Amino acid sequence: MRKRALLSAVALSTALALSGCAAGASDGGSAKGGSTVTLTFLTFETPNLTAKYWDDAIARASAKVPGVTIKKLVAPSADPGAYAKQLAASGQLPDIMASVSPNGFAQAGQLASWTDAELTDFVSPHSNPINGKIYQLPYNTQPIPLVYYNKADFAQAGITGPPKTYAELLDDSSKLKADGITPFVVGGGGKDTWADMYPLIAAVGADTYKADPNWLAEKAAGKAKFTDPAFTKAVAKISDLAKKGYIDTAGLSRSYADTEQAFRDNKGAMYPMGSWFAASADARKPSFDIGVFPWPTDDGSLAVPAYTGGGPVVSSKAPDVDLAKKWALAFTLDKTSSDVSVKTDASIIAIKGYTPPTEVGPVYAQTVDLYQQAVKQNAIVNSFSVETGDGSMPAGLAGKTASGVADLISGKTNADHFSAFLDNEWAKATQ
C-alpha cells in the first residue's frame, strides 16, 4: 500500500514537472496562428491618458489593420521607458511601445527602423536619427519648456507684459519679489526629481543652444565640455535666480502634481513647464488668466526649445514586424486619437494636413502661436536633456542632471561645480 502511494506520488511529481517544462517552453503569449497575430503594446496611464483613451484608440487602429490582436500592457508608472528596460532585461520587450525613447534599444538592435516611405505623412520625418535611421514615429511636437505666467500677479507688480530680454526677466522677478510674490514655481520632490529641470532646460536653450544648436552633439563627440563658458553661463543664471530668492526652494519637496497645484494656488507667478500644461490650464482654469512667453535670451531674439517625437517604437523581434509597424502607423495617424491628444496633452500634432479641433482653449492657442512664430523665425532649438537620437545624453544622465539642479537651487553647489559634476557623470555613464 505504501509502495503504491509512493509510486503515485512519484508519478504525480513527474507529471507536474513535465507540465511545468511544457508551459515554460511556450513563446510567452505571442501566438501566431492562422491569420491573426497577437502583438503586445506597452502603454502608460495618466489622469489625461486614461485606460479608456488607450482602449478606444487601440480598437480604432485594430479596426483598420485586420489580422492583429493587441494585448495591452500598462506601465506601472508614467515612465514607460523605465518599465520597457526592465522588460527588455528579462527578454520580454513588448512588440510595440508608446512614448518610449529609442535610445539604448535601437543601438542594441532591439528596434525596427522606419523607412522614408513609412514616414511620408509626418511633418518632420527625420527627427532624432540614431545612426542615420529613424526608430520612433515623429508624432508630435512639444515646446519644453515655455514660461506660463499669472497675468494678475504681473499686473499687481506693475509689469505690463512678458519680458523680452533676460535683463527684463530679472527686473520683473525683482518687482514680483518686492511685491511679496515668489517669482518662480519649481517642483522636484519625491519620485518627480525631473520636475526641477525646466528653468535649466530653458536657459540652456536660450543661451547655449541658441549660440550653437549642435552643442550637445559636440559634447558627445568630445569637442565640448559642460565646464565650457558656453554651458556654464546658462547654469550660472539658474544659480543666480535661486540665490536672489526668485525660486522657491520649498518646491524641491513638491511632487510634479503638487507643483502644478502650487502655481494654480498662486504660490508663484511664473511656471516654466512643458507645453502639456496648456491642456490642464484650459481644462481646469485657475482663478487668474494665464499667459505664456519663451525664456528670454540676452539680446531679445526668439529661442523656443522643442522636441518632436513621442510616437510608438516597434520591436525588431515582434512576431510580425511589418504588421506591427502597420498597426503602429494606423494607431499614430488616427485623427480621433490626435484630437484627444490635443485636448488632454496639448500636443502639437506633427502630421501633415492635420487640423486641431476648433474648441481648443486659450492657453493652448497661445502656446501654438508661440511655437509657430518660432518655426517661422527658424528659432526652434533642442530641449536640453530631452533629446533622443545621435549626440543625445547617455542613459541615466538626465536624472543625474535633475539631482544636480536640486543642489544648485538649494545652494549646495555652484555653477562651476555643477558643470564639473555633469562632465564627471557623463564620463561614468559612458564608461
Place this chain on the structure above:
Amino acid sequence: MAATLTQRAGEGFRAGRPATTPRNGRRRLTKALHFLTFGAPGLLIYLALVMLPIVMTVRTSFTNRNPANPPTTWVGLHNYTRLLHDSDFTGALWNTVIVSVIVTVAANALGLAIALLLDRPGRLYNLLRSVFFTPVVLSSVVVSVIWQAILADDGLLDTVLRNLGVADPPGWLSDPDIALYSVASIITWQTLGFCVVVYLAGLAGVPTELLEAAEIDGAGRLARFRHVTWPMLAPAVTINTIMLLISGFKAFDQIQVLTNGGPGNGTTSTIAFQVVQTTFTGNHIGYGAAMATAMLVIIAALAVLALRILQRREVTL
C-alpha cells in the same frame, strides 16, 4: 537521550554488526525516495526562483553587459574594483549603513518600550497592539505617500509649525542634511509594529515563576527587568535585530517615493536604490549586478555576524 543513542550505536559497532544490512539499505532507499518525491518539487522551485537568479546575477557581474552598448564581454573583477572608487556606490553604502543603524537601534528600543507598556491584559491593550501593528501590513509605497503629504515643505507638519509661530520650519524632505534621517524615521515607524509583536511574544514566554522568585528575593522592578526579563528576551532581540538590519539594507520603496535618492545628488540613495538606477536607468546591467552581489555579500556577512554575537547571550531553559 542523545548519550543513550550514541552508546547503542557504539555497542552495535563493537559487536561487529555490519554497518548496513539489506533491510537498512531498503529503508534508506525508501527514505531517499520519500525525500525526492516530496522535497524535490520545493527544492526545484527554490533552485529555479532563488538560487538560479543569484548565480546568473553573479555571472552577469563579471561582464560589461549594457544593452545600449553591445557586445557583452567578460571583464573579470573590473566591476568590483570600480565599486571601490565609485562615489555614488560608496555614498549609497554609507547612507545604507546610517539607515540600517537608525532603524535597528530605534525600532528595537521603541519596540521594547511599547511592548512593555502593552504587556498586560485588557481590550484596550489588544486594540493598541493592533494599532501599532497596522503600519507593518501597509504597503511601503502607501506609507511613503502618506508621509510625503505630512513632511513636504508645504505639508501638514510644516503648516502646523508655521501656525505655531515657527517662521522657517525644517525642510524634512528637501534639506539634504535632514532628508536621510526623515526617511530612516519613516522606516522605523513602519517596522516598529513588527518589533512590538516579537517582543510581546518574548515577554509572554518569560516564566512568571522566575519573576515571582526574584520579587521574593527582593528584586525591584528594574532589577527584575535587568536580571530576568532582558536575558529571557534575547531570542526576540536576535530576531528583531536581524530582521531590522536586513530591512534597513533593503530600503528602496520609501526612497523611491519620498526622495528619489535626493534632494540633490544621492543624499538619500541606498544600495538597493543605486542598483536599480544603475541597472535600469543607466543600462549598466553588468555593473548593477556587481552592486547587487556586493549588497548580498554585505547583508549575509552582517546577518551572520550579528546572529553569532546575539545568539551567545540567548538563554536556554
